[in-house]
Amino acid sequence: MSAGGGYLPDPRRWRALSVCLVGGFMALLDVSIVNVALPSIRAGLHATESDLQWVISGYALVFGLVLVPAGRFGDMHGRRNAFVAGITLFTAASAAAGLAQTATWLVVARLVQGAAGGLINPQISGLIQQLFRGAERGRAFGMLGATIGISTAIGPLLGGLLIQAFGVAEGWRWVFYVNVPIGVLAIVLAFRFIPSHADTAARRQTFDPVGVLLLAVGVVLVLLPLIQERQWAGRGKWLLLVAGVGVLIGFVFWERRYGRTRDPVVDLGLFRRRSYALGAMLGLLYFAGFTAVFFVFTLYLQEGLGYSALAAGLATVPFALGSAAAASLGGRVVTRVGRKLIAIGLGLVIVGLAGMELAVELVPGRHDGWATAVPLLIAGVGSGLVIAPNQTLTLAEVPVAGAGSAGGVLQTGQRIGSAVGIAAVGAVFFAAIMESGDFARAFRHGLLVTIGFVVLALAVAVVDVAAGRRTERSR
Template identity: 35%
Template sequence: MADSPTRTASDTSVVTPPVGAAIHPRPAIAWAAFAACLIAVFMQMVDTTIVNIALPDLARDLAATSSDQLLVLTVYTLAFACTLMAGSRLGERVGRHRMFVGALAAFTIASVLCGTATGPTELIVLRGVQGVSAACASAQTIAVIATMFPRARHPLVFGVYGATAGIAAICGPVVGGALISADVAGLGWRVVFLVNMPFGVIACLVAWRCLPVMRAVRDVPLDLRGAVLSSSGLFALIYPLAVGREKGWPAWTWVLMGAAVILVATFLVHERSLLDRGGQPLLRVDLFRSRAFAVGCVLSIAFFGVFGAFFFAMSVTAQFGLGYSALRTGLITLPFALGAAAGSVGSSLIVPRLGARTLALGMAVFAVAVAWTAALLDPSSAALDLPPLIPALVLGGVGVGLFVAPLQATIVSGTTEQTVGSASGMVPTVQQIGASVGLAVVGVFFFAQVAGAAPSAATQSGERLTASLRTTPVPTEVAPFVVGSFTDCARRQLSSTRPEVAPPGCSTRDAGTGPRARVLATAGPALRDAADHAAARAFLAAFTTTLWTIAATALVLAAACLALRRTPAEPVSPAGPRPRAA
């Protein structure tokens, strides 16, 4: 018979049951397959944040502009988000086992090619390929896990899965900083991509052997119209948000964002119409009848946006504002990562008592920790004193762990075996949408705050420069002109769309060889100190404002979590809510 097993009886993981049926292989095989899924999700989520640390070295090596650097960051999450729902449907059509292994292999190859890129355009394209491959693998993971383990095990396995994804994103800066500082084999920033190769090969081999072979459904329609509408809508929304500030918000960015609203609305109408006609839409809008799924998706989008904003602002402040090395920047996030690990483990003890309300507790703890961090910062000091921040960072990580670990199980708690496939594509989609939008929005907000703090920072640093010049051979009558020129240049640079680049006429290379050059050479150390002070003040001021905004947003999310039922929701059947027994 066509549906009978085709391998030896000793391999119980390769049976091909009817579509939608649960598969419960031997525990050892199930946990080995689960480990392969965790390795895959760890690599995929680490790559959303690890590149932040590599940007300064990458930009110097590849001569990447500010716009290029931003695209290197956003094209991955953009491609990830635009491909996930279509990837889930493709997995049903060609088989989730085959799709997962093939996509994971493609992700590994793309990572190696990213590590050997010779130019920014090449790297941007390969990052897009990496994102598409990650999406096609990730879209299968939740459905595969759901079918391998009985529903009673779902809180545990989805808790571990969610914790792994969250911790991986948190550990990205730490791992990236350590790898770049170690300069393995002289590879520099390239090692953050090449490190995926051994782990990807191991995960592919284990997955090929142990993942259950779920029967492919060749006649499943792909809903190409839905795929085009959803991908186009997400691209039209996220791309202008990512590059608009750099390009000065030309008219086409606003046109694209307006088109995004129309495309997304058309997509939802098409999906609803296709479902009503008895078709198989890319997104089952009936999933939103489940309060857990609907509220969970909204919370997931908002949280991953806030989460991405937090780490982006911290990384940019440390590297571009304070001049920290990759390793030092990564180590700032280490207390946060340790707290997240503790929170994820602790959530297994709290969820049985609080249920889905654990998410509200986690967000409240995170909000308090972020506000505590903001209260400890002093932009006027132009420095970041890390030891007093460690308790707040650990507490913030605990809050994130409490929120992320039960999030996956909460969202899919209202799905059925018939709808889990669509849900498996939707859950990581909303996470990546949140991360992409959050990164783009915080980029606009954060650098607007830097520009707002620029006049004050330039003035204060000018006063510092005046005091410093008294100890140099610079003539007293010339010092006011040096200070005035510095103050104007610092204000213009920090207020520009590219605060890392000196404005025309402000670089020491523009001084020539005359008297001005000699004065600048004499005042060089004092000028560099004042410039570092101005950047640190402006970036720390922007970081503080951003943290207060994130804390307020997290409190709103904590309140929104209370809309979730205390206990998991009843699964929603395709025909509607399941009637309760009398």
């Protein structure tokens, strides 16, 4: 970058992006890689269902809560510094998780991992804005979108390979240990390839601690009764949800007041832009279903059908392959096709998930891993046409000066959506098992909830397409 604001391509930009994507892949991988290790964790640490849900949902929740303030921290103190700090903390937390002797120890380590992941991710989108322009920026965001999709889908396979290699008793620990050498390498390469200068044009002088606190408290109060729905008896727990909504309303009023004179933690003006508001809602709903399906699918295969961790991981490969292939195509054509491409992708995801529902019903037993391969491939192709294109279109009308904050808010919605989806689908899944002991039935019930989330996302996409057509006709 030139001092006068002119753009001079940094010769290290693609290598810097590679380092960023390694860090992002590692953080996002831990959203799903733990799924196949849950039975081993349950046995090794005598973990309860609540512990297992917190191992998954707690990571996604804290990840989402940290994203927005972490983006601001990077603007204030330099994105490379924030990225390296996040990788360092993530690496240390991974080592602590691998050493866990109790379920509580593991849950705490996962919460720290989630915070570190939330610190890493906003720096990636900020650095893309800083280092790339024009078509190159589109390619870079496309690579980030592909990383998001592939890391989530391929996690169960990598987890299964590690458990197969190191044994059921201790293999789950290597799901966390594997991050340590990768993290150390990423730290070294970050100092070598990522520019040290910050984008001073976006530097902010205030942190809005009250806004950060209100946002965190509100989201936690909303999610706690969902995550603990089966563990906390009585209806009193739902008062927390009401309180959480009240806190979030207070957060909105605070941000409006704070934003009159200073930069709020969330620029509420973003949501007056149709593409941004609908895109953020679509992302939240899609990630609620997209992440949750792998949580219950791997539990069904391992605990219900007796699959090994490796076999359960292999069963998710068709989704990863479909997502990887379609993500590249989606990144190239989304600017021409628009939100219709995302609607098509969501339609394919629904067809794939419905196909899984049908396959489990018609081909009961240990052949379900094969029976669901084609439906998972279709769902993966659809997913590849959703994640990166939605991010591109959602941020398209956001001014460059506010792109970092806007990206942080968008990713926060995705992470919170993941936590909501896992909580809701997990509650239905475990309740069905307790009622009948039939894992196939429980999985089908969980799939119906997942499909419901994706259908809602499709409805949002259709609304945006229709609004776009009305706008074009009125010109």
